[in-house]
Amino acid sequence: MSAPGGQQVRVLITGIGGQDGFYLSLALLRRGHCVFGIHRHDPPGEPLATLVPAGGDLQLLTGDVTDRAFLRRVVEEVAPEQIYNLAAQSRVGQSFAMAERTFEVNALAPLYLLEIIRERNPRIRFFQACSAEVFGECPRSPQDESTPFAPVSPYAIAKASAYWLVNSYRRSSGLFACSAILYNHESPLRDESFLSGKVVRSLARILVGQQQTLALGNLKARRDWGFAGDYVEAMVAMMAQAEPEDYVIASGEVHSVGEFVEEAFGYARLDWRKHVVIDAQLLRVSEAHLLLGNAGRARERLGWQPRLGFQALVRLMVDSAIEQVKAATLSAAASREH
Numbered sequence: 001m002s003a004p005g006g007q008q009v010r011v012l013i014t015g016i017g018g019q020d021g022f023y024l025s026l027a028l029l030r031r032g033h034c035v036f037g038i039h040r041h042d043p044p045g046e047p048l049a050t051l052v053p054a055g056g057d058l059q060l061l062t063g064d065v066t067d068r069a070f071l072r073r074v075v076e077e078v079a080p081e082q083i084y085n086l087a088a089q090s091r092v093g094q095s096f097a098m099a100e101r102t103f104e105v106n107a108l109a110p111l112y113l114l115e116i117i118r119e120r121n122p123r124i125r126f127f128q129a130c131s132a133e134v135f136g137e138c139p140r141s142p143q144d145e146s147t148p149f150a151p152v153s154p155y156a157i158a159k160a161s162a163y164w165l166v167n168s169y170r171r172s173s174g175l176f177a178c179s180a181i182l183y184n185h186e187s188p189l190r191d192e193s194f195l196s197g198k199v200v201r202s203l204a205r206i207l208v209g210q211q212q213t214l215a216l217g218n219l220k221a222r223r224d225w226g227f228a229g230d231y232v233e234a235m236v237a238m239m240a241q242a243e244p245e246d247y248v249i250a251s252g253e254v255h256s257v258g259e260f261v262e263e264a265f266g267y268a269r270l271d272w273r274k275h276v277v278i279d280a281q282l283l284r285v286s287e288a289h290l291l292l293g294n295a296g297r298a299r300e301r302l303g304w305q306p307r308l309g310f311q312a313l314v315r316l317m318v319d320s321a322i323e324q325v326k327a328a329t330l331s332a333a334a335s336r337e338h
């Protein structure tokens, strides 16, 4: 497949094994670009493994983004024109117990990449996946690109550092470097360490009698949830601009955790009150209570807007979780028979 306009771009993606890496690879391969992806585990797990036989120009490299020599070698050998830095320790709750590793992956690795670009080839375009978590306890809502940061977790502080590093290298070295301040974005690929993945999978197991209760933490926190497949389109559009700029990428719609649960259980015709229990151990030491984004700049300058709304997203995830649990139950039954 050739890229539209015949312009095939060599792209390096860190964190290709994650949810966003999957959707971004798909978006770039569909456009006919040549994708190189760094992932941590060999052989690649699902869903990455499904991309490999799907065809297209995709090559995987195994390594750790906190290994500066490895990154330098990859950039030299691959000679990318664009780098998307998606690799992250992305669990906000867990970042309190693993602050150092979170900082290494989320802040030091982007610093290494920016330095390598500056030294080796300043023409490489650089994308950084930043997070709405940087707004933390900010009293202003909705937040946009001019809203001051007020991070309240090691995760958010590391993401804020990466954001300012990108900003600094753009100003001081003239790099094409940009950050997307991404609000919560989900898909059927979300695992159970995230609220959305946990709710829909638990719900699917409750439906087939494999589980009775779902233990959750803070039901009152409010988030702006969108679909990951839509958010990677904004990333691609940002990298195609004439000038690098930072963008808030959000749906502009806010719901509480409780409303997410209610929507999912209601769709499956279950009363969530009969199943959800509050576990104080799942409450975070400190957390952002209300994150709602204003993606006006992305709408105006990139022509970007999300296609999938909250209800459609929740339903997509519930349907997919039910399919996954059914398939797992069938395959467990089949292996017991043999």
Ligand SMILES: C[C@H]1O[C@H](OP(=O)(O)OP(=O)(O)OC[C@H]2O[C@@H](n3cnc4c(=O)[nH]c(N)nc43)[C@H](O)[C@@H]2O)[C@@H](O)[C@@H](O)C1=O
Pocket: 090, 091, 092, 093, 130, 131, 132, 133, 182, 183, 184, 185, 193, 194, 195, 196, 198, 215, 216, 217, 218, 219, 221, 222, 223, 257, 282, 284, 287
């Ligand atoms: C933008 C940002 O988006 C995500 O960060 P997150 O909002 O922390 O995502 P989450 O799905 O872990 O939590 C959502 C909310 O749900 C509450 N919550 C209640 N009970 C449970 C619970 O049992 N598990 C979890 N995980 N959350 C729970 C939790 O306290 C929080 O208020 C990441 O992609 C991150 O990488 C990122 O950048």
